Amino acid sequence: MTGPATASADPRTRTDGLGWVTRAVFGAEQVGLTVAGRPPTEHRTVARYAIVPSVRRARFLLPLGSPRATAASLLAYNALRPPRVRAARAVLGGLARLGGLELARFPVLTVSLPDAVAAEEALLSHRLAALLGGGAAYAACGVRPPDPNHKPTLQLFAPNGRPLGFAKIGWNDATRALVAAEAAALRELPALVRVPDHPVAPRLLAELRWAGRSVALVQPLPPTVRGLSTTAEPEVAAVLAVARRGRPPARPRPLAGSSFLARLTRTAHQAVATMSADTRAVVAVAGLASRHGETLVEFGHWHGDWVPWNLGRHADRLVAWDWEHSAPDVPVGFDLAHDAFQRALVLRGSSVTVAADAVDLQLRRYGDALGLNRAGQRLVADAYLLELWLRTWRLADAGAGWNPALHPALLELLVQQDHR
Structure with missing residues (x-):
């Protein structure tokens, strides 16, 4: 992929999970991505992410700039996760809450745009924030090995750590169809909320096409949900x-x-x-x-x-x-x-x-x-x-x-x- 960042610094050129996720989430050509480097001089920085634990073994892209949002991206819904995963996230989330994540020397992904390009026009996270009312939002993303059946997901948080929404991204024919099917199902389910024994489902907040992607933005689960x-x-x-x-x-x-x-x-x-x-x-x-x-x-x-x-x-x-x-x-x-x-x-x-x-x-x-x-x-x-x-x-x-x-x-x- 070509773009404003150099090939050696732009993770979208990689063939691993980090490359797959960054291509899906930051696919617009105007977006500059750099790791351990400065963005082009004609660009402004619009977001920064900690790559945890490393570029080669990336598991998370954690938003920087708001310790509470960073911590929430690790701690929200932790009760739904297996005990070993829960423990690791709790330790890292505690560090983030204290503002120590930036001191932990994780590699940093810098997202930049040309001065003339509005963030909500080129960045999915900013477009979703606008759909949610236009307030500041921080996006976290898990990193998995490349798999044409998997869908990258963004969790959106307010600066105070409050969950705002959960976005699934369909990026090929298979995953676009799955995202569209879920959106169609969620549109119908609110009418069934009073049906005895019927499970509650998160509401569909928005559905959109974005840079060739199909995206469903879904209401966050209740904070106290238990698996x-x-x-x-x-x-x-x-x-x-x-x-x-x-x-x-x-x-x-x-x-x-x-x-x-x-x-x-x-x-x-x-x-x-x-x-x-x-x-x-x-x-x-x-x-x-x-x-x-x-x-x-x-x-x-x-x-x-x-x-x-x-x-x-x-x-x-x-x-x-x-x-x-x-x-x-x-x-x-x-x-x-x-x-x-x-x-x-x-x-x-x-x-x-x-x-x-x-x-x-x-x-x-x-x-x-x-x-x-x-x-x-x-x-x-x-x-x-x-x-x-x-x-x-x-x-x-x-x-x-x-x-x-x-x-x-x-x-x-x-x-x-x-x-x-």
Whole structure:
């Protein structure tokens, strides 16, 4: 990338996580970025960030200029994080609160602009601050290894450390689609706040396109939100509230003729067209229809990523975030299936086969509460696994690459289902 800063000093030229994040967040050509150097003489400095712990091993971009905002970027929502991460952030946040971060000799990223360029025209953080009312705002950003499925995020804080908003940045086809889907879901959810057992969700504050990016600005979570235990029982009543949206249970309908099956079939054919004559996805959908076409099941909405790390509790209400995979008209029970599969795959490091068995067990335990007989439980389990693989394909096809934990193992499992 070319720009006003020299190539050796501009982190956007890097191929690691720091390069990926700075390209996504500071993509406008007018923006100058320098590390351990001065900005061009015709530029003015508009922001400074501590790169923690180092340029080579960067994990955070922490805003400088307001100790309370810097500390808040480390301490806010710390209760949601694992104990080891929480302890490290607490130590660093305490140092920041005392104004000691600038004395800790972390590398400093300096953001600059030409004198004639307004900050809100060239910098996403300043544009978001303007949308929030125009007051001063400090942005913090985590740094992760480059991954075409990950979305850079900005946390915005007032000078006194009060959280202002949380912005997700879609930067390629896959992540732009996810950001747009979450924004669409969050626009609908305020109408459901009074539905019994329905989780509270952060409000969508703004949605915008910025330098080729799709950005969703979301209300911060309540400061006192607490995470759920990863061993806690599933929130079945909340899953049903999400599925039914305050309406009575829908009349069960057969899988055959449903818009859900039609969508799976259409998507599977699209997948096959991109996979060099590998027809297994179409075969899997045909097998699902053959086994379960006459099975009756209730259809409704789902959150799409219902897992303990996307859930919390505040003021005796369940709070749910990350709605980017939310969708209507899926078999009721998908969220519980996803919860079981991801707990096994992510938390216990299980294989796809073992995670699929966990889905079966969870649906047997809670099938009655979901209105599912044994045939319905089998349909939900099989259809969920197919839905999950098609999601994996969609992300890969949109530029995110294949998730090696799911592909090809999940597709191989799907074509064996006729014999299960």
